[in-house]
Amino acid sequence: MSVYQATASAPVNIAVIKYWGKRDTKLILPTNSSLSVTLDQDHLRSTTTSRADPAFTQDTLWLNGKIDEIKAGGRLETCIREMKRLRKEIIEDKDASAPKLSEYKVHIASYNNFPTAAGLASSASGFAALVSSLAQLYSLVPPVVSPSTLSLIARQGSGSACRSLYGGFVAWEQGVRPDGSDSLAIEVAPQAHWPEMHALICVVSDTKKGTSSTSGMQRTVETSTLLQHRIKEVVPARMAAITTAIQQRDFDTFARITMADSNSFHAVCLDTEPPIFYLNDVSRAIISVVVEYNRLSVERGEGYKAAYTYDAGPNAVIYALEKDIKEIIQLVLAYFPQTAGEFKDVLGVFGGSVQDVNVH
Ligand code: ADP
Ligand code: DP6
Ligand code: CO
Numbered sequence: 001m002s003v004y005q006a007t008a009s010a011p012v013n014i015a016v017i018k019y020w021g022k023r024d025t026k027l028i029l030p031t032n033s034s035l036s037v038t039l040d041q042d043h044l045r046s047t048t049t050s051r052a053d054p055a056f057t058q059d060t061l062w063l064n065g066k067i068d069e070i071k072a073g074g075r076l077e078t079c080i081r082e083m084k085r086l087r088k089e090i091i092e093d094k095d096a097s098a099p100k101l102s103e104y105k106v107h108i109a110s111y112n113n114f115p116t117a118a119g120l121a122s123s124a125s126g127f128a129a130l131v132s133s134l135a136q137l138y139s140l141v142p143p144v145v146s147p148s149t150l151s152l153i154a155r156q157g158s159g160s161a162c163r164s165l166y167g168g169f170v171a172w173e174q175g176v177r178p179d180g181s182d183s184l185a186i187e188v189a190p191q192a193h194w195p196e197m198h199a200l201i202c203v204v205s206d207t208k209k210g211t212s213s214t215s216g217m218q219r220t221v222e223t224s225t226l227l228q229h230r231i232k233e234v235v236p237a238r239m240a241a242i243t244t245a246i247q248q249r250d251f252d253t254f255a256r257i258t259m260a261d262s263n264s265f266h267a268v269c270l271d272t273e274p275p276i277f278y279l280n281d282v283s284r285a286i287i288s289v290v291v292e293y294n295r296l297s298v299e300r301g302e303g304y305k306a307a308y309t310y311d312a313g314p315n316a317v318i319y320a321l322e323k324d325i326k327e328i329i330q331l332v333l334a335y336f337p338q339t340a341g342e343f344k345d346v347l348g349v350f351g352g353s354v355q356d357v358n359v360h
Contacts, residue, residue, distance in 0.1 A: 006136035010128035119313010127157030128164035
């Protein structure tokens with residue numbers, strides 16, 4: 001008897017223009033467009049194996065070895081249902097000899113090789129890997145199904161996941177249609193356009209955040225007046241400006257906008273009732289170090305050289321060009337040595353050393 005099983009991995013993406021707020025919580029349609037950089041698959045990734053078998057009695061997901069409940073009407077159920085629907089419509093209804101995998105229950109096992117729910121975009125790589133592994137299992141791969149179709153389904157698992165289906169610099173256009181069919185990720189530029197771009201991941205804390213992204217952004221939409229200014233005035237101008245900066249490989253502008261948008265996102269978190277604090281003292285100390293580093297560089301006439309950004313968690317991601325990465329790693333280690341000093345238990349550095357991650 002045949003075994004129907006497939007494994008796929010997906011990398012995380014770290015936004016430089018942040019998605020924060022939904023206009024439709026069921027379809028996961030955002031209140032603003034966003035833009036991110038997909039990291040290299042070799043570093044932070046989710047790896048997911050899916051298996052279909054007529055003997056299985058229910059769809060089940062194990063996340064990092066523990067059962068993660070698939071709730072009725074929830075996002076996991078939506079993604080699995082949509083993938084089964086595509087399998088039926090595109091493969092089984094057209095070829096009577098194709099095995100009816102859409103009628104079998106699936107068992108899915110996923111592992112993240114980095115901290116889960118700690119503000120390092122595990123939901124992005126997680127749902128991208130889930131949809132990719134089901135796509136392999138169901139033979140829904142190009143040219144039968146486009147990355148764009150898979151991205152639309154991943155979006156309904158976690159908004160940020162729609163961007164992890166693409167490498168390089170990726171925009172998620174918010175769209176205008178109520179059914180979400182134009183709320184899609186698109187490639188702004190491939191990694192090869194700007195291969196010197198690197199990301200440094202500084203794990204300040206690997207514990208699960210107190211407020212999930214989903215509940216945090218919902219509270220912001222309901223209570224923050226600052227969010228309205230952000231989505232109407234601030235983000236549209238920044239999306240246009242950072243797209244141009246990427247096209248022109250203008251790191252100085254890229255860095256200024258990236259840091260400004262991280263600050264704006266954490267400001268709307270603070271403007272939420274009750275307020276949400278994702279940054280801690282170490283996160284803020286890293287910001288100060290980067291600010292000072294850039295100030296000295298500007299004084300020398302060399303422009304900005306490092307850009308911090310924080311997702312919904314205390315962990316820093318520093319974007320920088322390859323030529324400056326060594327110096328920045330030395331700087332971070334000098335201020336936050338992981339082997340000695342007061343930060344020993346506070347600043348864990350990913351994988352035992354500061355990780356220098358190239359973009360995917
Ligand atoms: P993060 O900042 O890590 O993205 P979120 O609060 O957005 O944190 O989402 C964390 C949630 O994403 C987890 O509690 C889990 O439900 C889901 N998730 C994380 N990794 C995976 C995975 N590999 N497969 C499926 N779901 C995942
Ligand atoms: C701060 O995509 O995790 O990382 O759609 O509710 O699953 P859900 O939220 P999620 O939010 C990500 C927020 C962010 C910014 C970003 O990645 O753009
Ligand atoms: Co997330």
